[in-house]
Amino acid sequence: MKKAITVAGLHKSFGRTHALTGLDLDVEAGEVHGFLGPNGAGKSTTIRVLLGLLRGDSGTVRLLGRDPWKDAVELHRRLAYVPGDVELWPNLTGGEAIDLLAKLRGGIDHRRRDELIERFDLDPVKKGRAYSKGNRQKVAIVAALASDAELLLLDEPTAGLDPLMEVVFQDVILQAKAAGKTVLLSSHILAQVEKLCDRVSIVRRGRTVQSGTLGEMRHLTRTTVEAETERPATGLDALPGVHGLTTTGRRVHFAVDGAHLDGAIRALGAFGIRGLTSHPPTLEELMLRHYGDELASNGLTGSGDTASRTDPSTEAAPSTETAPSGGNGGGTR
Amino acid sequence: MTSTAAPLGASRHTPSMETGPGAFAGAGTLLRFGLRRDRVRLTVWVLALTLGTLATASEYRTLYSSPEERAAAVSSMGSPAALAMTGPGRYLSDYTAGAMLGHQLLGFTAVLVGLMSVLTVTRHTRDEEETGRAELVRSAVVGRHAHLAAALGVAAVANLVLAVPLALGLTTAGIEGVDAGGALLYGLAHTAAGLVFAGVAAITVQITAHTRGASGAALAVIGVAYVLRAAGDVGDDALSWLSPIGWVQRTHVFVDDRWWPLALCLLLAAATAAYGFALSTRRDVGAGLRPARLGRRTASTALTHPLGLALRLHRATLLGFAAALGLMGVMYGSILGEAAGMVKDVEQVQQALAEIGGATVTESFAAMVMTVVAVVAAGYVVMAALRPRTEENAGRAEPLLATGLSRNRWLGSHLAIALAGGTALLVLAGLGFGLSGAASTGDAGLVLELTGAAAAYAPALWATAGVVVLLHGWFPRAAAAAWTVPVYGFLVGYLGPVLRLPEGLRNLSPFGHVPRLPAAEPVWTPLLVLTAVAAGLIALGLAGFRRRDLDTK
Structure with missing residues (x-):
């Protein structure tokens, strides 16, 4: 199988804080990969390196076969990202933010967008400043899924969602998986990971401590x-x-x-x-x-x-x- | 539970939580907390207003030291255009340096005090609610009215404290026409004006759910008050009596020393504050009386382009600056004709102006106005060029830069608005200045001349933007240090000639290299060099931004 993401021995420091200390991550094309670890383990930092927003200090990082720092823009047209802490423009509506993010990524499927807005029960005419955390999260999720990206990088995407929306989210991710998309899902909601993920990587203090299918890991x-x-x-x-x-x-x-x-x-x-x-x-x-x-x-x-x-x-x-x-x-x- | 405790508890809960003393529980603590939070902010306000007043007072003393000079000032300030920009004509009857303060400065500082009060009240009420902090605080033993009471308290303390250094400073400065009683009245006039606008803000923060809307509405009230007094002072006096700014000017401080107009201010302040408290009981925490406006379901095509997004984000600020600078140009232009007459007889002023440019008085005055216009436009440019930094810090750059948008295009779109917007502001101010200057002097050639003079500052603005981009690219945490460029430019450009600063200090500022049109001859070399410097700084800054980590939350 082709690798969608390969990370080997990645190090990243911020001043004297060592966020990543030799992290490894392998994600096969077409799988839903769980990225597990508590707050501060380095999950978000890893995803930001994968996005070329941060530059790794050492180690190798390949995303869809390319260097995420050098080829950031080309790669971004093929992926969609949901940050863990979504911030929106106070004077743009949710609908405008969705269109903006999806179109800058390279295009939007309007039918899909409206369907997702419906399913997530999002009011797209409210201004960004009026949204709760959960609703801001929905805006980012809809924007990510409404464009035709082959890779989804999701950083604790459901942190502010209620259990009903969590179910909708799981369903939508399974659909994406059925459509052959690759998903990297950072999470600490274990039920979500057990339900959705083919394989998981567990990170701790900036390095991967275990990786494999749930079956393999249980066997160990x-x-x-x-x-x-x-x-x-x-x-x-x-x-x-x-x-x-x-x-x-x-x-x-x-x-x-x-x-x-x-x-x-x-x-x-x-x-x-x-x-x-x-x-x-x-x-x-x-x-x-x-x-x-x-x-x-x-x-x-x-x-x-x-x-x-x-x-x-x-x-x-x-x-x-x-x-x-x-x-x-x-x-x- | 005993039978006596229950009714007591119940009675405390029902009527008094609504309006009684319980509604103010915790206000004292919040007041102290508010003062603690604002100790630097308000100190800066008080110091700036005091120092500005004292500096102006000593300038009046120097410029108009002889009776003849004062008589000349009276004749020039008596024109309708001059009265519109200053205050009621009553001050001219005994035009001492003190009276000049009351006439020319008080209306202006009253606006600033109003601004301070409005920003303080919204910051401690609506902003707290919008960010959700008020909810946390209100869940403690804190009454319904505690936040508003504390916010008004902070504003009241700031306004009262301001009166002290103003009164003491003016009393001890030994300015002609200024006595202790008048100085105290002068200081308390500021307090009174500030309290009125704090009261106004107490109402506007109830109306909309957002800080910007609330402070914007209150600032609009200040603007209306200023326009009313301007109209009243020129024409029908009754209009000025509709304006709190008109009231404080009608104390005729240092001329008649009337105290009773301040009572009007206090009554209005009390009434507006009380209405604010009453309105607040009709709404929920975090909500406004007026429901938040809804917007579009989908984005327009323009918005989904980086430049369209940037324009949308910059729009409000740009329009605000355009209105302010356009108005400023028109107002300065309207007194351009009188400026010549005003200073013709004042030898010292002529001397001072001659040192700046050496041209005619009108041209020198125009060149001086250009410096001010350029510095204000540079303030906009810094603000606009710092916007990407704000976006980055707020976490809004991250989702955008994770799309097909490159860092160059993202930063470039904001920069394009800053550069083009700053240039447009210059042209607009120059055009306004030129048009109304041409009208007031009868010289139609001024339109083009003054527009060109303003536009000559564009390369200096671009260089200023370049400094911001450079800092943003390489030292993002120090990006706000770029504010030193316009501040320094103002200090050496505006005050430099007065303070007789050496030429070398002026050359450190990009504005020091711009030919002082129309007083000086146009020279192209410095403008081309400044443009090249701007391009270099921007290229260097972009390179730095491309290779650094994005700051994320």
């Missing part, structure tokens, strides 16, 4: 297993890759590294499995694995070992562990 981390057996299961703690084993009568609860899942289930089978719940780590758990130490230093729970978060007291309702972040964690039974 621990799966939580809860089982009820005919005979009390013993000797599980001696197995490789098993962590945090708790046994209550005939019920066991443990986490196992992805590579050792098969061995653990086989060993469990020897005791006669009567009930089995397993769930792969949620995206939230994946994030916590990389950011756990920060949370811990802030006095919050959530250590690096995702599986050990499982509290034995959740025994009665094992699958509630899957947190609010989404239904994908639902177990294999």
